[in-house]
Amino acid sequence: MPSDAARFPRSSPYWPVVSHPLLRRVLPGLAVSALGDGMAVVAVTWLAIQLAPHGQRGTWIAVAMAAYTLPSAAGTVVFGRLLRGRSGAQLAGWDAILRASALAAIPLAHLAGVLTIGLYVILLAASALLHSWGSAGRFTLIAEVLPERHHLPANAVLGTIGGFATIVGPPLAGILIGWAGPVWVIAVDAATFAALALTYRFALPATGRATGHERGASRTAGFAVIRHNPALLGLLALSLGFFFLFGPVYVAMPIHITDDLHASATLLGVYYTAFGVGGLVGSLVAGHLRHLPLRATTIGIVVAFGVAMLPLGLGVPVGLSLPAFALAGLIWAPYMSTSMALFQRSTSTVQLPAVLAANGAILVLAVPLGTMLGGPLVGAIGARPTLLFCATAIVTLGLIAGGIAISRRSARSPGDSAVTEISASR
Structure with a gap:
């Protein structure tokens, strides 16, 4: 009888996840975007330091970090009627599109010479509006394509990707900031979300829109x-x-x-x-x-x-x-x-x-x-x-x-x- 080691990796609880015909197409895009977000943790604060008035740096750093996360709470309510009942891939894909677009506007504004600390915070806030829906979409996709017994290992795969990104992303961001500046690290983050959006668009089969009842449901x-x-x-x-x-x-x-x-x-x-x-x-x-x-x-x-x-x-x-x-x-x-x-x-x-x-x-x-x-x-x-x-x-x-x-x-x-x-x- 073959041992567990001999049957590895098929004996691993993660094998049904990484070998799934749909999920294996999405996981590379998720890994790339997670790495971009890991780098953004450093870049967002560093660019705030550069843009803020010298005596107000601490305040603007806190505001920028809050803008990069907290608007997702408002987005949950504001877009509740529109997004309830959508598929997991649609929700995650739309979040990726919004993040890519809003973050890409930051280096574009910098090139145009119009990037101020106020505009910077507004664009960060816009990028975060669908974040709760995007996260919900990822875990919903798992529930849609995998049986219940594989949900925990699949969730753990997402956690592992995020954990790896939090270790590798910040030092990589430090290197890139020293070479090109924080605004271009944010440009890289935008590019990773654009790649993820394309992954959701072309790697997964199209699904129907929500029914009228779902669109009209309570926010x-x-x-x-x-x-x-x-x-x-x-x-x-x-x-x-x-x-x-x-x-x-x-x-x-x-x-x-x-x-x-x-x-x-x-x-x-x-x-x-x-x-x-x-x-x-x-x-x-x-x-x-x-x-x-x-x-x-x-x-x-x-x-x-x-x-x-x-x-x-x-x-x-x-x-x-x-x-x-x-x-x-x-x-x-x-x-x-x-x-x-x-x-x-x-x-x-x-x-x-x-x-x-x-x-x-x-x-x-x-x-x-x-x-x-x-x-x-x-x-x-x-x-x-x-x-x-x-x-x-x-x-x-x-x-x-x-x-x-x-x-x-x-x-x-x-x-x-x-x-x-x-x-x-x-």
């Missing part, structure tokens, strides 16, 4: 579905709390490095790199979690992540806190894959785009709001206590979610539990 239909589904509402609340409580870490970590450890920005970069490398490994591992109960696994990730963050808050030596932070990244990475799989199995493919867009619109606000809390929190109690507070609060959140899940499970009749287990094992 907030996705929010309504979540509100009336206790399982999805609980999952959204867990994700919102998880991401919000992580937000202050972005404020506390730099201050902890400088004030408590008396170290340079280099050490901060090492911490973030360790987290990113751990996240990449975690994304690769996520696909192998498909045989575990998804809801319990998702809650367990929250608890384990909080535990892994405790060494930072307890002030242990760098030799221990650095690997703990890498472990936290490893634990963090599968969360999006497992939570998306829960949405995919709990919602029909017709409702899924609107539901995922609503979920994304709320979650895109969570980390920025938590980061805003981080400023006064660090000022009030200090950087290291803030890290300890975040870690213990995340552990508490996970334990509360676990307790609620256990109480709900106990309240079900044996027949209901059996049906649930059969459904979960499909």
Whole structure:
């Protein structure tokens, strides 16, 4: 009988994903655009520094970064009637077209000599309007073309692509910025989204338009579905709390490095790199979690992540806190894959785009709001206590979610539990 090693790669949970006749055409485009976005994280802030008045750089950097993400929340509502009921490929493709067009306008305005910090922020905001719908489209496409048992590995493939891009993209952007300037890195990002848009247009078969009923549906239909589904509402609340409580870490970590450890920005970069490398490994591992109960696994990730963050808050030596932070990244990475799989199995493919867009619109606000809390929190109690507070609060959140899940499970009749287990094992 052949061993698993002899049957690799066909024995891998990722083989049905990467070998799928439709997905294998799209994955290269997704990888290229993810790399472009990884570079844009650096380029967006660097170009803001160049365009902003000298005394207002900090403010404009924050505004530019917010403009690159937050408008997607408004886009979820504004375009709800138009986009609800569209196929996953259509949604992801339209997001790619808008991003390519708006980002390409930045270097064009630069060449024309009319690029100001105000116009720059407006174009960044325009590029982000369909971001929640585009993300929803990618996960909807997975639900449309793959059976349920392959959803988690497919989600993990998307997470792995994103994790790789966050490690490779920023240093590559630094090289290109030094050679040509940040505006041309943004031009490269626009080109990667144009390539992705062409991939969706020509690599996938055309699908019909939404029905008139779907076009006329409420702009907030996705929010309504979540509100009336206790399982999805609980999952959204867990994700919102998880991401919000992580937000202050972005404020506390730099201050902890400088004030408590008396170290340079280099050490901060090492911490973030360790987290990113751990996240990449975690994304690769996520696909192998498909045989575990998804809801319990998702809650367990929250608890384990909080535990892994405790060494930072307890002030242990760098030799221990650095690997703990890498472990936290490893634990963090599968969360999006497992939570998306829960949405995919709990919602029909017709409702899924609107539901995922609503979920994304709320979650895109969570980390920025938590980061805003981080400023006064660090000022009030200090950087290291803030890290300890975040870690213990995340552990508490996970334990509360676990307790609620256990109480709900106990309240079900044996027949209901059996049906649930059969459904979960499909």
